[in-house]
Amino acid sequence: MGQVIVELKNITKFFGASKALDEINLQIEKEKFITFLGPSGCGKTTLLRIIAGFYEPDAGEITINNRRVENVPPYDRNTAMVFQEYALFPHMTVYQNVAYGLEVKNKNKTEIDAKVEEVLKLMQLSGMEKRYPNEMSGGQQQRVAVARALVMDPHALLLDEPLSNLDAQLRESVRVELRLIQKKLGLTAIYVTHDQQEALSMSDMIVVMNKGVIHQFGTPKEIYFCPRTRFVADFIGSTNLVDARVVKEDIPVVSYHGIHLQVKGNYEALVDQDVVVSIRPECIKINKVSKESNFNLPIKILHSMFLGEKVRYHVEDSYGKEWRVDSFDSGEEILEGSAYLNIQSEKSHLIQEQ
Ligand SMILES: Nc1ncnc2c1ncn2[C@@H]1O[C@H](COP(=O)(O)OP(=O)(O)O)[C@@H](O)[C@H]1O
Numbered sequence: 375m376g377q378v379i380v381e382l383k384n385i386t387k388f389f390g391a392s393k394a395l396d397e398i399n400l401q402i403e404k405e406k407f408i409t410f411l412g413p414s415g416c417g418k419t420t421l422l423r424i425i426a427g428f429y430e431p432d433a434g435e436i437t438i439n440n441r442r443v444e445n446v447p448p449y450d451r452n453t454a455m456v457f458q459e460y461a462l463f464p465h466m467t468v469y470q471n472v473a474y475g476l477e478v479k480n481k482n483k484t485e486i487d488a489k490v491e492e493v494l495k496l497m498q499l500s501g502m503e504k505r506y507p508n509e510m511s512g513g514q515q516q517r518v519a520v521a522r523a524l525v526m527d528p529h530a531l532l533l534d535e536p537l538s539n540l541d542a543q544l545r546e547s548v549r550v551e552l553r554l555i556q557k558k559l560g561l562t563a564i565y566v567t568h569d570q571q572e573a574l575s576m577s578d579m580i581v582v583m584n585k586g587v588i589h590q591f592g593t594p595k596e597i598y599f600c601p602r603t604r605f606v607a608d609f610i611g612s613t614n615l616v617d618a619r620v621v622k623e624d625i626p627v628v629s630y631h632g633i634h635l636q637v638k639g640n641y642e643a644l645v646d647q648d649v650v651v652s653i654r655p656e657c658i659k660i661n662k663v664s665k666e667s668n669f670n671l672p673i674k675i676l677h678s679m680f681l682g683e684k685v686r687y688h689v690e691d692s693y694g695k696e697w698r699v700d701s702f703d704s705g706e707e708i709l710e711g712s713a714y715l716n717i718q719s720e721k722s723h724l725i726q727e728q
């Protein structure tokens with residue numbers, strides 16, 4: 375692990391009697407893009423605000439750049455926040471909005487001018503210095519909000535659902551742009567979103583949260599292919615959660631009603647135990663004929679949906695379990711009737727929750 379810039383130890387936060395965060399432990403590496411991902415109300419904003427210093431935790435320790443900051447006010451933590459609703463000063467021009475933080479810090483005019491100019495250029499806002507926020511589009515205002523944060527050279531740039539007010543197309547281009555700037559400047563960014571696509575596409579590391587606890591901390595690929603809990607498997611993309619049992623043959627294998635499935639990983643310790651296997655719809659193949667292969671499960675195709683790049687099948691096995699299967703459309707005929715499921719073992723994953 376590289377240098378840790380933000381460290382949280384046992385952070386707990388109550389609002390009245392309800393616990394918004396429950397013993398959060400996290401180490402955030404310098405120059406990485408970290409995303410807090412989870413459904414609405416899971417505690418993402420609360421955690422971000424605790425890092426920024428807008429909320430005080432009821433218990434736990436926060437260290438930023440090797441300094442304990444629980445008792446340090448927000449303006450002295452060297453973090454900078456970008457809010458969903460931009461929160462620009464309406465009576466100030468773009469220049470004044472961006473320069474404000476540096477002026478409060480009593481920087482000299484020459485330094486402020488140079489810094490503001492540099493950041494506005496980076497955010498492609500050169501020439502708009504004299505405009506007021508209400509003379510700009512939502513996307514431009516969002517850039518000003520980011521510029522205002524960047525100008526402070528923060529130890530960590532904190533972004534709370536900053537793109538949710540933008541339309542879908544603009545959102546995607548701003549995602550790419552933000553990520554490029556973060557990499558170019560070597561920034562540490564902590565980003566909050568409930569949008570799994572956004573999290574997967576932008577992050578070095580994702581913190582998946584639910585109900586105030588961290589379910590998993592991992593790279594986008596780890597989170598997607600090796601979900602640690604049912605919640606993560608279900609929340610990220612769509613998946614088939616299969617109740618099965620580990621049985622000992624020559625080697626331990628997963629058995630679903632006696633049909634054997636090879637799953638990645640070592641599960642010697644789980645022999646004779648019930649387990650859950652997460653199998654992504656795109657890792658399953660439907661074959662019209664029975665094949666000698668990993669997992670050969672007879673099914674009936676219930677219906678299919680043509681979605682452009684893929685066909686999503688809903689199928690049912692003879693035990694009454696419904697499966698979702700994605701087949702990338704090759705322009706061939708859509709399948710119907712009886713068939714068999716085969717599974718790519720390297721993409722099925724045993725969840726070790728129980
Ligand atoms: N200022 C507050 N006062 C009381 N309850 C709050 C406050 N802020 C957040 N909460 C509650 O704490 C929980 C987590 O909220 P929040 O961190 O805003 O979630 P998220 O950002 O993931 O949607 C929710 O149940 C929310 O209602």
Ligand SMILES: [Mg+2]
Binds near residue numbers: 418420
């Ligand atoms: Mg929030």
